[in-house]
Amino acid sequence: MKYLTGRDFAFPEYLPRYPREFDFEILHMRLDVNIDLEGGVVEGAVRYRARARRDGAAVVLDAVEMEVLGASHDYYYDGERIEIRPSWRRGEETEVYVAYRARPRAGMYFIKPRGQRKGLYVWTQGESEYNRYWVPLPDSPNVKFPWTVAVTVPKPYVAGSNGLLVEVRDLGDRQTYVWELRHPMSPYLLAIAVGDFEIHRERCGGVELEYYVPRYVGSEWRYSFYNTCRIMQFFSEYLGVPFPYERYAQVVVPEFIYGGMENTTFTILTDWTIHDKHAHCPYTGFPCPEQEDFTSDPLVAHEMAHMWFGDLVTAKDWGHIAINESFATFVEALWTEASRGRDEYLYEIYTNFKTYLGEYSRRYSRPIVTNLYKIPDEVFDRHSYEKGSAVLHTLRSLLGDDVFRRALRLFLERHRYRAVDIEDLRKVFEEVAGRDLEWFWRQFWYSAGHPVLKVSWSYSEGSLRLQVKQAQGDDSYPVYTFPLEVKVVYEDGRREVREVALGDKEVTLHLGAAKPRYICVDPAFKVMKALDLQYPLESAVAMVEDEDVYCRLQAIEVLKRNGSARAVEALGKALGDKFWGVAAEAARALGEVGTELAVAKLMEAYSKVFHPRVRRAIVEALGVSRRREVGEFLDRVLHDPGESYYVRAEAARALGRVKWDFAEHSLKKALEYPSHVDVIKRGALEGLAELGTEDALKIVLRHAEPDMPTPVRASAVQALAKFGPRREVVEALRRYMRDENFRVRYAAVTAALELLDPKLMPDLQERAEQDVDGRIRRVAREIVEKIRKFMERGAEYQKLREEVEKIREEYRRLADRVARLER
Numbered sequence: 001m002k003y004l005t006g007r008d009f010a011f012p013e014y015l016p017r018y019p020r021e022f023d024f025e026i027l028h029m030r031l032d033v034n035i036d037l038e039g040g041v042v043e044g045a046v047r048y049r050a051r052a053r054r055d056g057a058a059v060v061l062d063a064v065e066m067e068v069l070g071a072s073h074d075y076y077y078d079g080e081r082i083e084i085r086p087s088w089r090r091g092e093e094t095e096v097y098v099a100y101r102a103r104p105r106a107g108m109y110f111i112k113p114r115g116q117r118k119g120l121y122v123w124t125q126g127e128s129e130y131n132r133y134w135v136p137l138p139d140s141p142n143v144k145f146p147w148t149v150a151v152t153v154p155k156p157y158v159a160g161s162n163g164l165l166v167e168v169r170d171l172g173d174r175q176t177y178v179w180e181l182r183h184p185m186s187p188y189l190l191a192i193a194v195g196d197f198e199i200h201r202e203r204c205g206g207v208e209l210e211y212y213v214p215r216y217v218g219s220e221w222r223y224s225f226y227n228t229c230r231i232m233q234f235f236s237e238y239l240g241v242p243f244p245y246e247r248y249a250q251v252v253v254p255e256f257i258y259g260g261m262e263n264t265t266f267t268i269l270t271d272w273t274i275h276d277k278h279a280h281c282p283y284t285g286f287p288c289p290e291q292e293d294f295t296s297d298p299l300v301a302h303e304m305a306h307m308w309f310g311d312l313v314t315a316k317d318w319g320h321i322a323i324n325e326s327f328a329t330f331v332e333a334l335w336t337e338a339s340r341g342r343d344e345y346l347y348e349i350y351t352n353f354k355t356y357l358g359e360y361s362r363r364y365s366r367p368i369v370t371n372l373y374k375i376p377d378e379v380f381d382r383h384s385y386e387k388g389s390a391v392l393h394t395l396r397s398l399l400g401d402d403v404f405r406r407a408l409r410l411f412l413e414r415h416r417y418r419a420v421d422i423e424d425l426r427k428v429f430e431e432v433a434g435r436d437l438e439w440f441w442r443q444f445w446y447s448a449g450h451p452v453l454k455v456s457w458s459y460s461e462g463s464l465r466l467q468v469k470q471a472q473g474d475d476s477y478p479v480y481t482f483p484l485e486v487k488v489v490y491e492d493g494r495r496e497v498r499e500v501a502l503g504d505k506e507v508t509l510h511l512g513a514a515k516p517r518y519i520c521v522d523p524a525f526k527v528m529k530a531l532d533l534q535y536p537l538e539s540a541v542a543m544v545e546d547e548d549v550y551c552r553l554q555a556i557e558v559l560k561r562n563g564s565a566r567a568v569e570a571l572g573k574a575l576g577d578k579f580w581g582v583a584a585e586a587a588r589a590l591g592e593v594g595t596e597l598a599v600a601k602l603m604e605a606y607s608k609v610f611h612p613r614v615r616r617a618i619v620e621a622l623g624v625s626r627r628r629e630v631g632e633f634l635d636r637v638l639h640d641p642g643e644s645y646y647v648r649a650e651a652a653r654a655l656g657r658v659k660w661d662f663a664e665h666s667l668k669k670a671l672e673y674p675s676h677v678d679v680i681k682r683g684a685l686e687g688l689a690e691l692g693t694e695d696a697l698k699i700v701l702r703h704a705e706p707d708m709p710t711p712v713r714a715s716a717v718q719a720l721a722k723f724g725p726r727r728e729v730v731e732a733l734r735r736y737m738r739d740e741n742f743r744v745r746y747a748a749v750t751a752a753l754e755l756l757d758p759k760l761m762p763d764l765q766e767r768a769e770q771d772v773d774g775r776i777r778r779v780a781r782e783i784v785e786k787i788r789k790f791m792e793r794g795a796e797y798q799k800l801r802e803e804v805e806k807i808r809e810e811y812r813r814l815a816d817r818v819a820r821l822e823r
Helices: 218-225 228-239 297-305 318-323 325-340 342-362 383-399 401-414 422-433 438-444 537-543 549-562 565-574 580-593 596-606 612-625 628-638 645-658 663-670 676-691 694-703 710-723 727-736 742-755 758-770 774-822
Strands: 024-036 041-052 059-062 066-071 075-077 081-084 093-102 108-111 121-124 145-154 158-161 164-170 174-185 192-195 197-204 207-214 247-253 266-270 313-315 418-420 452-460 463-470 482-490 495-502 506-512 516-521 530-534
Touching: 024 192, 041 059, 066 075, 066 081, 081 093, 121 247, 145 158, 145 192, 158 174, 158 197, 192 207, 192 247, 197 228, 207 218, 207 228, 218 247, 228 247, 228 297, 228 325, 228 401, 247 297, 266 297, 297 325, 313 318, 318 325, 318 383, 318 422, 325 342, 325 383, 342 383, 342 549, 342 580, 383 401, 383 422, 383 438, 383 482, 401 422, 422 438, 452 516, 463 482, 463 495, 463 516, 482 506, 495 506, 516 537, 516 549, 530 549, 537 549, 537 565, 549 565, 549 580, 565 580, 565 596, 580 596, 580 612, 596 612, 596 628, 612 628, 612 645, 628 645, 628 663, 645 663, 645 676, 663 676, 663 694, 676 694, 676 710, 694 710, 694 727, 710 727, 710 742, 727 742, 727 758, 742 758, 742 774, 758 774
Parallel strands: 024 145, 207 247, 247 266, 313 418, 452 530
Antiparallel strands: 024 041, 041 093, 059 081, 066 093, 075 081, 108 121, 121 192, 145 174, 158 192, 164 174, 197 207, 452 463, 463 506, 482 495, 482 516
16 A cells, blocks of 8 residues: 555655654743844743643753753753753643753854845744754644744844734843734744844734835835735635734845745745846736736745644644645635636646646655654645645535635634644534545545546547546555546537546446547546546647636647647647646647747747746747757847846756857856846856856856855756766865755755766765755755665666657657658
């Protein structure tokens, strides 16, 4: 029963994990900290009002790499936990405190001035278990308590935190900000940010909205947050539970290691989310809801959704992180539906599922809900986020929106300020729906993998026959049970939707005597699954014009696999689809076909489409085609100042891939172009890496150095792998695997995945064992295992890769010849 554990996720030494148990209850925390911004030191005292759950219980607090200056009672400290031993009996209350000093390697980050950035910044990042590096606490999500935090900083710096500001004390050249969070919250949600902020405020109903913006940002912050109040109002209405707190602050900081973090009432966000009008609306005025390129809405919506799912109710341990992350990803998509329409929502769920499939095929499979892990950060992956969102979408489709919403409301109200698990969710949904849902939970939450449906149909002698086979591997649930709709479109234009009750490995349906034009499985995209469609070419050509977006997406997959001139003509027509997502998928399909005709269709369509994301997909597809004749076209796009930043960045990458004769000169020039988070420069570096010349290597190595902005450094380090295992590359990756910057270390480790060079094994092993960040430890461990397998296969494996590439190129040349003959 491989589906119960999955494939390649749990290493042999992994054992089941369960929520931590504590012999005490925290009633309140009082934290006083003094932050030395220049020295990178935090000194403080933390006081807990606690109640004993058994006689003589020790108060055990996680406290990593601290200097303990004193405590209220006898204590023992081993460098990771401090055990305080009051004399008390079960049910008694007492106060314990610890005075300490720390120079945190994680959890709290001290950011120095660089480039246009002026002033010092300090911010914290507690999830999953990193607050223990700067404050002693019971660092587990199943513990909840209210707190008061007093932060002393030098003037003129501002110190923000969770909850409400209750006092500011003037201490001469320093000042203390006192923040009070009156609701019980899990310790990882405790947060502080200090910096030279401008604070902008507005009201959204009864909630005060705040925007902490570094002074170096200027007025561009408004493009990121202009929908904040509308998102809050929509979530409150849809979930049936008003925003649960009095205040909501969004805090922009430099060098943040995530996109954002949902600290209760005090979300911290990367300054990469700040962008100008051209990044948002490159072809029109602002706002441009039908023509957006870069938008912060998904990030704003995702982190705000956590105020309900993750903060108001919290996963009781990391194995149930779906309560937090699956829901935030799904609720984020609900905002897409409300603001942009049903097609946009379905396409977001579709792309979420495809993102999960990438992790499933390239890395591992696991149940979304699992207790078989070692590092908490391991479960913050595409399974918990994107796959989980697709499961919730399937549940919504199964039960209907009314039942789904009523269940969400009851779940949030019943478990307000509590730590819960996925079973608590099931019980509420069963209560509201009035039906058993254990079958759904076992298939989609507790089992690895996903349904794979192999679908074919045939018509002969007045009989229409549809065959659906479940073809998932042994790391998926053996036979899924769920209802599946099938739409039949007949030659005379009639449309009929039939429901199939899947529950067997293979189902054959006889649908009638009329001749179909085409058949579309699950036209409304109600169920999460992968499809292997064995459809006739002409049916796919017809289906690419269906009214349902999911049917058109299915048609594109069939046409892409066919690759004939007839299929290319249909894909070319789909480039003009009314919905940009379908047009973008058609562009990518043409790039994979890669024939001369396919490339001609892409270049022809470019000037006729005006959605920046479709243009981005067209340019990306031209790079995938690897045809040199597109070089001049890509060069014009790259150097067009009126074009989208992101389209130009794709043009830079594509120029490198197609190996255009003048690409190096063109890409060097593009290194000077300003853009949002230097996206054009980063694209140019990746394009140069594709060229692989000695000069290109020198340029990429130069841009990886510490004086460059972090986004540029990370892209350059990642791009080094394209040059192969040269001595300079291996030495640079070894160096950057130990860089202080998390993003640079992560880029160096993932670059090693592309190289698979055994010389990097000791360095990767060191990262897997010693890196302070759990994500890097996990990825490094995976790459070590892949290199070992690579070494076992040796030269035979390398030869196979070369042969596959030769076959791919030969196929493209053959397809070109066939296409010319057909025309």
